[in-house]
Amino acid sequence: MGTIWHPTLNSEQGPKYKAVVASIRNGIETGTLKVGDKLPPVRELAWKLSITPGTVARAYTILTEEGALQAEVGRGTFVARPLPVDPSDMPIEIDVIPHSAEEDGNPYHVSLFSPHLPCVGQDKLIRHLMAQVAQDPPSGVMHYPxxxxxxxxxxxxxxxxxxxxxxxxxxxxxxxxxxxxxxxxxxxxxxxxxxxxxxxxxxxxxxxxxxxxxxxxxxxxxxxxxxxxxxxxxxxxxxxxxxxxxxxxxxxxxxxxxxxxxxxxxxxxxxxxxxxxxxxxxxxxxxxxxxxxxxxxxxxxxxxxxxxxxxxxxxxxxxxxxxxxxxxxxxxxxxxxxxxxxxxATPLSDVCALLLQHPQIDQLTEATRKAFNAYVQSAVNILGAYDLVWRPDVPFLWLRLPMGWRAGAFCQAAEAEGIQIRTAEEFVCREARAPHAVRMAINAGVSLQSFEAAMTRLRLLLDSPPEQLSV
Missing domain, CATH: 3.40.640.10 (Type I PLP-dependent aspartate aminotransferase-like (Major domain))
Structure with a gap:
């Protein structure tokens, strides 16, 4: 082995194979077992510890799968070189204040067509997991799904x-x-x-x-x-x-x-x-x-x-x-x-399998929900005097337009102010009559300040329908 290692079993560690695993891990952590050291053959270690060879073999297999040991055919089992730290295994820093990039570099133009998620750290996690899958795809890259x-x-x-x-x-x-x-x-x-x-x-x-x-x-x-x-x-x-x-x-x-x-x-x-x-x-x-x-x-x-x-x-x-x-x-x-x-595609399913089971995924989704809620609350504070339907955990608003505004005209006026929204006509069958209402998705991909400025411009439009403007 190249070193003196005296394995011991702790009876309080449950099954004997787990005790063997713990003993070897302890030897590696304390430096008694060094990289490249050869462990005793299965039967020899079993005899020393008065346990079955199958128990030792199970412990060796677990540590080999973890990367702590390396088995070489015809030569034996050795202490493996530690793997480099994979960035995907590192904790993801969750952003309390989401980071966002203004769309098209222009904070004045705000699209409210579809919800835009805030970046609270999930972007980093996805990149890390993609890198992990690229290094060692669980499903391979040469097979059909x-x-x-x-x-x-x-x-x-x-x-x-x-x-x-x-x-x-x-x-x-x-x-x-x-x-x-x-x-x-x-x-x-x-x-x-x-x-x-x-x-x-x-x-x-x-x-x-x-x-x-x-x-x-x-x-x-x-x-x-x-x-x-x-x-x-x-x-x-x-x-x-x-x-x-x-x-x-x-x-x-x-x-x-x-x-x-x-x-x-x-x-x-x-x-x-x-x-x-x-x-x-x-x-x-x-x-x-x-x-x-x-x-x-x-x-x-x-x-x-x-x-x-x-x-x-x-x-x-x-x-x-x-x-x-x-x-x-x-x-x-x-x-x-x-x-x-x-x-x-197998790389996609591999990434998503890791993503949905990541220990921080619940924290990330909760941070996303809270960030969305901040935008919803701002919209309600600015537009709440009108017939607005909203929920704190829903990424869009439904606005019934006041007298004097029709949905098509309001959307055109909003677009002239740099804001894109959807009319109720998009949600009804072609021959049906649509209410005078619009849907506004929450865009957390722009800063909260840009979003609030867009809401303020919409309120000014609502305050001055075309009939009043023509007087």
Whole structure:
């Protein structure tokens, strides 16, 4: 061995193989065992310690996998040279005050089309994990994606969704997708049958529902809603009249109004799904806090499909999302994905598996939520005198315009002031009448000062509608 090493076993360390591991680690840490020193053969050390050779072999294997030891065929087992510190293993500094870059270098121009996440440290973590995967990709770089290679990412999603009321959930129920929109498309491809199937949506709805349905040549029927979401009586009539196959809805964070569908209303909708034999697709991509009610996957067993992503909580750049099938339908959803694109690129699924299980990921997402909330509070302080719908953990605002403003004219006036916002027309079917309202996403990619300045310019517009200006 080149050194005098007297192994000892501590009976208080539990199983004997763990005691052997601890003894060798102690020898390395104290310098008794140095880099390159050869450890005794398995049988020799087992005899000295009065334990079985299998116990010693297990300890050697654990330390070899950790990188503390190095096994060389025909030569024996040696103390390995310490690996260089990987930056991905280092703690990520979470920024209490997010760092942001002004879009296009011009703080006057602020896009409120889509939420823009603040950088609170997740950007550094993603880069570190990408470097780690590049050095040693767990899934390799020479194979097609497979169910086995994506399993760590699916298991990471299970961990990520801990506490979400989804009912019984196994990793095989999850299908990875290229963001939430791709997840919606996969589910509709799996569900819809016939030449002209019917898809029901809320009368104000996320445009991606319509786009996914149109790609599948489905008819889209809007259903009337109130402040609690879809009105059950209207849903009953629409499902009966159109023989609908699926309802697409966003009950936790309604897009664009920011509304919430309470449990009693969801239970009524679940009963109607059973009565009329249609499926329910739940889009949960915008939720940043805890669930306030059970999902349709729990309330409507066998009918509830769930979609989410990390775009609004960690980063949209990775395009990592997931669709979850009801019990008994995961195989069909999995086939749809595999027949469409085989699976996510293995380096992407490897990075996301590490990302969602990183010990600091919960702190980072909480820091993101708090940063968003600071922007929301500023917007409310400036625009709160108007009919503004907001929630502290939702990254957009819904503004019903005052008398004298129409949505199209208001958006044009805002754009002239360097601010881009979405009109209510973008969230209704083509032939439907839209309310005079706009959706403003929170852009935490610009400084809070630039954002507040944009809100102030919007307030000045609201204070002076065209009718008053023309007097």
């Amino acid at each position: 497979s169910r086995d290679s994506a399993r760590p990412a699916r298991e990471a999603v299970i961990r990520w969704l801990e506490g979400t009321p989804l009912g019984p959930l196994r990793e095989r129920d999850i299908v990875l997708s290229h963001g939430g929109q791709n997840g919606i498309s996969l589910i509709l491809q799996t569900i819809l049958r016939g030449g002209r199937p019917t898809v029901l949506i809320e009368e104000l709805a996320y445009p991606g529902f319509r786009r996914a349905a149109e790609l599948l040549r489905a008819d889209i029927v809007p259903v009337a809603m109130d402040d609690d979401g879809i009105i059950p009586q209207a849903l009953d009539a629409a499902a009966r009249a159109h023989d609908a196959q699926v309802l697409c809805t966003s009950p936790e964070v309604h897009n664009p109004t920011g509304g919430f569908t309470p449990v009693a209303r969801r239970e009524e909708i679940a009963r109607l799904a059973q009565k009329h034999d249609f499926q329910i697709v739940e889009d949960d991509c915008y939720r940043m806090g805890v669930n306030r009610a059970p999902s349709y996957r729990m309330l409507a067993p066998g009918r509830g499909w769930y979609v989410s992503s990390i775009a609004k909580t960690i980063s949209p750049s990775l395009r990592f999302g997931f669709a979850i099938a009801p019990e008994g339908k995961s195989s069909a959803l999995r086939r749809t994905a595999e027949h469409g694109f085989f699976g996510l």
